[in-house]
Amino acid sequence: MPLSSTRRTGLVDQVIEQLRAAVRQGEWAIGERIPTEVELAATLGVGRNTVREAVRALAHSGLLEVRQGDGTYVRATSEVSGALRRLCGSRLREALQVRRILEVEAARLAAAERTDDDLERLRALLHERDRLWSHGDLDAFARADVEFHIAMVEASHNSVLGELYRGLTELVTASIATTSQADEHEPHPVDHSGIVTAIAERDPQGAADHTLAFLDELLARYPGEHG
Numbered sequence: 001m002p003l004s005s006t007r008r009t010g011l012v013d014q015v016i017e018q019l020r021a022a023v024r025q026g027e028w029a030i031g032e033r034i035p036t037e038v039e040l041a042a043t044l045g046v047g048r049n050t051v052r053e054a055v056r057a058l059a060h061s062g063l064l065e066v067r068q069g070d071g072t073y074v075r076a077t078s079e080v081s082g083a084l085r086r087l088c089g090s091r092l093r094e095a096l097q098v099r100r101i102l103e104v105e106a107a108r109l110a111a112a113e114r115t116d117d118d119l120e121r122l123r124a125l126l127h128e129r130d131r132l133w134s135h136g137d138l139d140a141f142a143r144a145d146v147e148f149h150i151a152m153v154e155a156s157h158n159s160v161l162g163e164l165y166r167g168l169t170e171l172v173t174a175s176i177a178t179t180s181q182a183d184e185h186e187p188h189p190v191d192h193s194g195i196v197t198a199i200a201e202r203d204p205q206g207a208a209d210h211t212l213a214f215l216d217e218l219l220a221r222y223p224g225e226h227g
Contacts, residue, residue: 011046015054018044023063023074030170033071034064078167092178093222095171100215102165103149107207109156111199118155122196125151133180133189141189142177148192152211155199179218190214 019034028034035043040051055072058064065075110118125148132141149172153165165172183189192214198206 011050012053012057015040015044015046015050016057019054019058020063023077028074030074030077033073036071076170092175093219095168095175096215096219096222098168099149099172099175100212100219102161102168103153103215104208104211106153106156106158106161106165107195107199107211108204109158109161110152111202111204111207113157114155114199114202118151119196119200121151122148122155122199126192126196129192130189138177138180142173142180145176145180145189146173152195152199175218179221190218 019040022028022034034040037048037051037055040055041048044051055064055066059066059072062076063074063078065073067073114122125144129141129144129148132144146169150165150169154162156162180189192210194210195207195214198204198210
């Protein structure tokens, strides 16, 4: 478990890191209530005031949400994600616009920088997402589709871009879940084969164009979407 007794100096900073690690490693899922202040203090071997300060700092950064009289809940998996969630909220169109900015350039870079392993992973995820769609498993499809887009960004081998995009994971997942539910009666999901082909052929413009085309198509469906 990420949580363990903390005995060194700098207790608040250490507790912040312990709680951050617990969220990052999935000990508590998005939307889940974390243990009480008393329980955390006992687990970590620190005072309640230390836990309270750490929770307050993580709530300020967007990782946690304190609900008076109810408890503290996980709001995001990273501070980057928390900040982006505050900026975009649940507005689908804005999430798609942010994805458009990052993914088009990621596709362009991936076509130039990808390795054979990157390409193999993209092809495997493309096959898996299409298979899951054909079986009508929308939840699993959404997860596989998120992994496909993360893999495409990681194939750019730009660590800053990758970190920014991983901060978008919750927003990307929500937007994919929403758009896939709207398309659930279609025989095929949004086609990403052109993106993979362009990356395989080391065609940066083609990869960017295919990525831009599918995101613009999604944006066209939600011209005034704010919810």
